[in-house]
Amino acid sequence: MIDLQDVLGKKVKLVDSDDNEVIAVADLYESEDDSGYDEPIIGLTNGQYYLQSEIKSIEIID
Numbered sequence: 001m002i003d004l005q006d007v008l009g010k011k012v013k014l015v016d017s018d019d020n021e022v023i024a025v026a027d028l029y030e031s032e033d034d035s036g037y038d039e040p041i042i043g044l045t046n047g048q049y050y051l052q053s054e055i056k057s058i059e060i061i062d
Helices: none
Strands: 011-016 021-030 041-044 049-051 055-060
Touching: none
Parallel strands: none
Antiparallel strands: 011 021, 011 055, 021 041, 041 049
């Protein structure tokens, strides 16, 4: 899997652990030390936030 900090500011296609596919720009990244969840998180421009463990796959598309 791509390192989550590498997708910041990029348009991504994300598939979550429930097999939902989302296309949006990653506009937030917090490391495991900063997130409060003991794992990294990303936020997308559609208002969704994902823990690394909730992401099945992620790819940069633009």
